[in-house]
Amino acid sequence: MLLFNNKVQLTKHLQSISVSNSSIGFVPTMGALHLGHLSLLEKSIQNNNHTVISIFVNPTQFNNPEDLEKYPRTLESDIQKIKSISDAILIYAPTVDDIYEGNTASRRFDFDGLEHQMEGKYRAGHFDGVGTVVKRLFEIVKPTNAYFGEKDFQQLQIIKKLVEKENIPVNVIECPIYREANGLAMSSRNERLTAIEREKVAVIYKILTQAKTLFLTETCASVKDFVTEEFNKHPEIELEYFEIAEEETLISCDSKELNKNYRAFIAVFVNKIRLIDTISLK
Numbered sequence: 001m002l003l004f005n006n007k008v009q010l011t012k013h014l015q016s017i018s019v020s021n022s023s024i025g026f027v028p029t030m031g032a033l034h035l036g037h038l039s040l041l042e043k044s045i046q047n048n049n050h051t052v053i054s055i056f057v058n059p060t061q062f063n064n065p066e067d068l069e070k071y072p073r074t075l076e077s078d079i080q081k082i083k084s085i086s087d088a089i090l091i092y093a094p095t096v097d098d099i100y101e102g103n104t105a106s107r108r109f110d111f112d113g114l115e116h117q118m119e120g121k122y123r124a125g126h127f128d129g130v131g132t133v134v135k136r137l138f139e140i141v142k143p144t145n146a147y148f149g150e151k152d153f154q155q156l157q158i159i160k161k162l163v164e165k166e167n168i169p170v171n172v173i174e175c176p177i178y179r180e181a182n183g184l185a186m187s188s189r190n191e192r193l194t195a196i197e198r199e200k201v202a203v204i205y206k207i208l209t210q211a212k213t214l215f216l217t218e219t220c221a222s223v224k225d226f227v228t229e230e231f232n233k234h235p236e237i238e239l240e241y242f243e244i245a246e247e248e249t250l251i252s253c254d255s256k257e258l259n260k261n262y263r264a265f266i267a268v269f270v271n272k273i274r275l276i277d278t279i280s281l282k
């Protein structure tokens with residue numbers, strides 16, 4: 001297992017091991033690894049000659065300073081989890097300076113409106129931060145395939161748009177959401193929940209699956225009303241938004257159209273900890 005804090009050393013190493021036609025799989029993360037992250041790593045290992053994981057809590061994508069400060073940082077146990085999958089995975093855990101070179105700021109991006117929906121409305125500048133760091137990481141790692149989770153479906157669509165608009169030669173591979181046995185989508189932020197809260201927030205997925213069933217017969221508006229009413233029964237969970245949107249454009253659904261794929265998106269706060277989840281309505 002090799003750990004790099006410095007992009008020059010990482011790129012030198014990647015050049016030294018690359019032979020013609022060898023592929024690099026890349027899994028960008030912010031650490032505090034869980035089985036969801038590890039499922040992305042496993043997919044990368046299966047399909048590439050080399051796999052790189054980055055662990056970097058990117059300051060420019062946090063709109064809330066307390067969220068950035070409290071974001072779990074667990075490099076030692078992350079390394080052990082990565083090792084348990086394979087000793088051959090390369091870890092890139094850069095400093096802020098290695099990525100931003102003294103200018104910790106985002107570039108502004110135009111993602112054809114994807115950035116203005118949902119997370120974009122509630123987290124100002126978030127996707128400029130994501131676009132900035134992912135573009136930089138792609139330039140450093142030069143991956144053949146990059147693995148992203150559907151858990152952050154809006155982010156996934158934005159990365160696809162970034163790759164298209166910036167002509168970056170990488171295949172973006174989407175990976176399914178890994179959940180706890182009670183349905184809770186795995187997330188590094190779950191670390192901050194108490195055991196009791198972890199059980200209570202299982203209701204998020206329960207309501208999402210009920211919404212999916214209702215969507216078969218009901219209008220978008222009445223599904224939204226149902227979800228709002230359900231969360232009113234759980235005052236310890238504050239609903240930030242529930243949205244039904246078309247998967248490609250992420251535009252909110254007014255009336256259902258045939259041949260369009262819809263997806264439900266949700267963001268909640270539990271004791272100031274923000275959780276998101278999503279479910280396909282196909």
Ligand code: AMP
Nearest residue numbers: 029030031036148149151152177178186
């Ligand atoms: P993060 O460390 O939260 O930035 O996530 C790094 C990558 O792992 C992103 O592509 C996420 O979408 C993905 N990811 C996070 N949670 C899950 C999960 N529960 N299942 C699958 N992928 C996930």
